[in-house]
Amino acid sequence: MTKWRKSSYSGGVNDEACVELARLGQGVGVRDSKDPNGPHLDLGSRAFGGLVARIRRGELDL
Incomplete structure (x- = not known):
C-alpha cells in the first residue's frame, strides 16, 4: 500500500494548490x-529533485 503525505507547504483543506507525495x-x-x-x-x-529546484527558483508558473 502506498503511503501518501500532504506537503508541509500546503495551506489547509481549502488550499487550491495542495499536493501529496509518496515514495514509489x-x-x-x-x-x-x-x-x-x-x-x-x-x-x-x-527528476523530482529538479522539479523542486525549479519551483524554489520561481521558474514555474504555479
Missing part, C-alpha cells in the same frame, strides 16, 4: 490531494 520504488509520486483517486505523476528521484 525508485522515485516519488505526486498527486492532487483534492482528488486522491485521480491520476498521479511518477517521477524518478533525479
